[in-house]
Amino acid sequence: MDIRMQPIGVIHSPFATKDECPIQGVYSPESRGRVEVFSEHEAGLQDIETFSHIYLLYLFDRAGKIEYVRKKLLDDAAHGIYASRHPCRPNSIGMSIVELKARQGNILVVDGIDVLDQTPLLDIKPYIPRHDHMNSACEGWIANVEFRPKPPGRE
Amino acid sequence: MDIRMQPIGVIHSPFATKDECPIQGVYSPESRGRVEVFSEHEAGLQDIETFSHIYLLYLFDRAGKIEYVRKKLLDDAAHGIYASRHPCRPNSIGMSIVELKARQGNILVVDGIDVLDQTPLLDIKPYIPRHDHMNSACEGWIANVEFRPKPPGRE
Numbered sequence A, B: 001m002d003i004r005m006q007p008i009g010v011i012h013s014p015f016a017t018k019d020e021c022p023i024q025g026v027y028s029p030e031s032r033g034r035v036e037v038f039s040e041h042e043a044g045l046q047d048i049e050t051f052s053h054i055y056l057l058y059l060f061d062r063a064g065k066i067e068y069v070r071k072k073l074l075d076d077a078a079h080g081i082y083a084s085r086h087p088c089r090p091n092s093i094g095m096s097i098v099e100l101k102a103r104q105g106n107i108l109v110v111d112g113i114d115v116l117d118q119t120p121l122l123d124i125k126p127y128i129p130r131h132d133h134m135n136s137a138c139e140g141w142i143a144n145v146e147f148r149p150k151p152p153g154r155e
Helices: A039-045 A140-144 B039-045 B140-144
Strands: A003-005 A009-012 A032-037 A053-059 A069-072 A075-080 A093-104 A107-111 A119-126 B003-005 B009-012 B032-037 B053-059 B069-072 B075-080 B093-104 B107-111 B119-126
Touching: A032 A039, A032 A119, A039 B075, A053 A107, A053 B093, A075 B039, A093 B053, A093 B119, A119 B093, B032 B039, B032 B093, B032 B119, B053 B107
Parallel strands: none
Antiparallel strands: A003 B003, A009 A032, A009 A119, A032 A107, A053 A093, A053 A119, A069 A075, A093 A107, B009 B032, B009 B119, B032 B107, B053 B093, B053 B119, B069 B075, B093 B107
16 A cells, blocks of 8 residues: 655744754743645634644654664663654654644644754644543653753754 | 655454444543554564553545535534544544553554554554643633534544
8 A cells, every 4th residue: 555645734943953853842832833834725724723732743854764673862771663753763754732822824833843844744633632631641661761951963 | 745655554443434433532432443563563662562542643544535624523613624633634644542451462452442444554652641741722612512422424
């Protein structure tokens, strides 16, 4: 099965390089981005502004080679790619939850952006607490890992 | 830009038809599914079992024609496709959060499945409360909508 997709827009962010880019939006709530939805998709944004948070699905278009097991930014132990959000993954789909601050036509102004500038956008979905808050969820291997700044040059 | 993807596995569920399929996993927490990850991707599952919940990204491979604005199952008013999780959307990417009950090699046993049987799997990501719980999030247009059962024959 060969699946084909096309970008529905492009994400503009302050981050031109991987070294500048935060690893998760919650650690950079003040990072502002602009999500440009191509005009032919603009009608699909109707009522998006009723949500405070949205999921962005996008393409990790500058990710390196896939490694199924690798050390992560947060931890010195190796973990499987599906037990992490690392960009170097099959199908290269990235996901971020951002705060929707404003809509200006086909532009969504968002805070907590953690993606590279010019990232191709694949989809937008509303974040809906009654569906998406998993109150019983555990933190998995992340539980005992303290956040630490990203070392320069490490993907 | 032409983006190409390949399934990394297939989702087995009790739901052969859209009429049987729940609209969100939280409304069918007892629905058990089996996520089969193709053997060439199995190494990437290392440590997935440390998480209680995971995101499944998959292809809505039996969705109908895209409608940018349409009435939703939950509501009689029309909303934009990006303000909803409806399957009939550009790029046809679906997302579900499920509870991971067990791992048996390349098979993940999950509860709260809400996808059709034989759905092509695109990615798995861990659900991490410290990154994914948006405590200040609002419910958007869903806020005043009561859950109601899906009418038969309605997609």
